[in-house]
Amino acid sequence: MQHFTSAQDIKDWSLLWQKVQQVKDDSQGRKALGAGKAMCLIFLNASLRTRLSTQRAAMNIGLDTVVFDINQGGWQLEMADGTVMNGSKAEHVKEAAAVIGSYYDLIGIRAFAQLKDRDEDYQETIVQQFKKYAGVPIISLESSVRHPLQSLTDLITIEEYRKKECPKVVLSWAPHPRALPQAVANSFLEWMPHTDYEVVLTHPAGYELANEFTQEIRTTTNQREALQGADFVYVKNWSSYQEYGQVLRTDDEWIINKDKMQLTNNAHFMHCLPVRRNVVVADQVIDSSNSLVIPQAAHRVTAAQTVLELLLDHA
Amino acid sequence: MQHFTSAQDIKDWSLLWQKVQQVKDDSQGRKALGAGKAMCLIFLNASLRTRLSTQRAAMNIGLDTVVFDINQGGWQLEMADGTVMNGSKAEHVKEAAAVIGSYYDLIGIRAFAQLKDRDEDYQETIVQQFKKYAGVPIISLESSVRHPLQSLTDLITIEEYRKKECPKVVLSWAPHPRALPQAVANSFLEWMPHTDYEVVLTHPAGYELANEFTQEIRTTTNQREALQGADFVYVKNWSSYQEYGQVLRTDDEWIINKDKMQLTNNAHFMHCLPVRRNVVVADQVIDSSNSLVIPQAAHRVTAAQTVLELLLDHA
Amino acid sequence: MQHFTSAQDIKDWSLLWQKVQQVKDDSQGRKALGAGKAMCLIFLNASLRTRLSTQRAAMNIGLDTVVFDINQGGWQLEMADGTVMNGSKAEHVKEAAAVIGSYYDLIGIRAFAQLKDRDEDYQETIVQQFKKYAGVPIISLESSVRHPLQSLTDLITIEEYRKKECPKVVLSWAPHPRALPQAVANSFLEWMPHTDYEVVLTHPAGYELANEFTQEIRTTTNQREALQGADFVYVKNWSSYQEYGQVLRTDDEWIINKDKMQLTNNAHFMHCLPVRRNVVVADQVIDSSNSLVIPQAAHRVTAAQTVLELLLDHA
16 A cells, blocks of 8 residues: 555455454554554644644554644645645645655645535545645545545444444434535545445535545435334534535534434444534434444544554555 | 552552652663653643653653643543533533544643632542553542642652651742642641651632642641641642632732741752742742752652553553 | 764764665564563654654664654643743753653654744753653654754665765755745754765745755755756745744745756755645656655654664663
8 A cells, every 4th residue: 555545555455354353452563563654643623633633653663753733834735737836835735745755755635625615625625636746645534525434433433333234324414503625524424335244425505526426325315214124323524515614504404313323223422533423413312322323433543553554565 | 550640549558659769760671661652642722741741751761752742742531421512612521532542652631720610610620531441550640639740749849858757848838929729738648648657738818729639738828837847848829729720819928938837857958840030939039059949840750650660551 | 872962962973974875785683672671752742753663673673662642642841941930831951851851761852943932942842851861762753953863864866866975965945835944954954964965955035044054055046047957856834033923925936846847957946845736846857757755754763763772772
């Protein structure tokens, strides 16, 4: 594996799952793997799980890590080619990526969607520019379009808790007061064709995701119908892709509560966190024994360590 | 020791002092103690000594550390149960604590008093919620009510410099232009009953501390009387507890200067730092050979390492 | 070497170059050098290369590092002696330096010129105060007057790419929309007398640097004349020293473009980065094979590691 920025970077799925199992069985057994190597994690946005789990994963394999909140501690980056840089951006990504790549053996980068210009966001520019100029493996810590470390985590979690062939996995939109990116949902759906799950996507009209992620996915605007017999309910808000970045509704009709969970096959509740309690999901659900949010978040270390080990094995 | 959030967490004082001595004698001798383990230090407020000394203490025992300025790099935390989270707070402490506890073996957290609602501050909510939900040992890096790492430091310093049985230790309020928490003073007094010192607390009327910390302590509003024959003068400002969070006076009558120090038994001057020179204390005093502020601050590493070793020994 | 804050700290230039070569030949071979030791890097200003390269250099020699953005995570420092500290600055540099020096074996500090009061800036107060009070070696990560880690990097780069005796090295001013410090230019010129280069400084009228840095340097306000036959063109903007901190012109007459580079002896293009493309230098130049900006920036690790090793050898 050369980079880890989408499901398409996984060339050997059987090797991936072998590595996941190895990390779950013994997280501390390969300290020499990272020795003498170092990683730089660059954040343009807030992060709790990604920041803390990726650092822990690196520690587990003896890989030194530097965290760089580039907009606070560094310079704002210019992304476009050919610009006359006489505004607020002091450094071009061409230099920043190449320089950081000359210092560190691996680079992780988080850059959320701006939710203003859809075309710009969907070019995933910053990740692509780092891949082009850094000269070292790039790990997406959530791009404007995808969150592959989260998606691998989600699969690891479902695999651990599945009880049957072909579990029904429902991805449901939920309300949120603010405009959020589509990355977690896009990415989750992008990984689904690599599973044997029965996948159903449900959201209100107006919240359709980009076609490239949904074309193979059964979709309905009837949440209750989708939840019928579900084994896993993955809940996530996203802002509109059609009316790009807009919050079209803030009513609570799509909240996940106990009544809705009773439509399921005693389903596990999943969410990538952070989650707004009693907006996205009722306390009764997230505090129930069906909730997997903590073990799911804990597997962020498993996912990050798996990816780091695969990248270092390749290097 | 399960957590370190107050003097009440110390079950075996003789073991504590043995460990202090061991750390003072040889800070580098137990590198294997932290091997394969990692700590997360969470800051909601500014910190110099706590931040830097706790990291150094961790390095001394081979414990990896991550520092997380959660309000800058992460999400604002909701503390109250049952809330509909449709405001500015993106994550509930229940999830944050449990997730970080799933990644790290130890968690330190600093959360100052807000100085608006006394009842809320004195519930020490964030520390209590982390103790409840994180599932790993919690170290207070200063809560809204206490600063136990500072208090242990203070005791280590007094023990090192005491020259006689039952030294007289005076805690004196001093002026300050801003409203400060009561945590350092509270915590210092909370540790005093575990010593053989003659303790006197002095402050102007209106600056009485919470009864739970002062009931065993001799108190006077006559600073000069308190300073008579003192062996150690510990100086600290705090805002009013009665008129909660208020600065009742800003005159310089209570500043510690050379004249006042001459009332003492050639006393050592102590302060937890940061200190405002010529407001809290005159240059002549803090720059004199009686000042312990630098060796005192240096013992923050001793205190932090002692606590980390006791927590890891227990784990 | 006791500190590293200017060229004057280098007592043995032959030892310096031996160490540079050793670091270039084998960066990972002296892991024991930093064992049990730790460094604190204090930033009052933005940094990408200095922050990331110095950390990597420390890792290469097994030296633990803490990064401290003191204005965000700590307290604002008072620099002046005798002040009544009743304003916004909560801690005096006397205490801060002494305390950090009691925790860490080495301290790096970055404090840009404020560009308001020339005398104040040119006293290099914060670096001097840290040297005075910290009690441990101080490394300048760019002061108000000098940037010695950059200058050492620049020399390492020129040495690596020089093809002849006495190469012609031109330092040229270039335009920039904002007021920048003079530190990089000052420092570069301060190191030049320790080389065998033919050095020419060129800038528009009004951009004369402080006499202490230019008295031994051939200077012209004719950029084209300066560039004739140059082997290395080092480009950098700075604000006026005479009309202190002012931007006197923003036209593009002094930009480095392909036409100007054709006056040179197929010169290498150098810049310390970050650089504003098409303001300071045309894309055609920085993207050409003559550009050394990335290998130059990469040598920041070489320079930092050289300095750290010399300081630790001395310690």
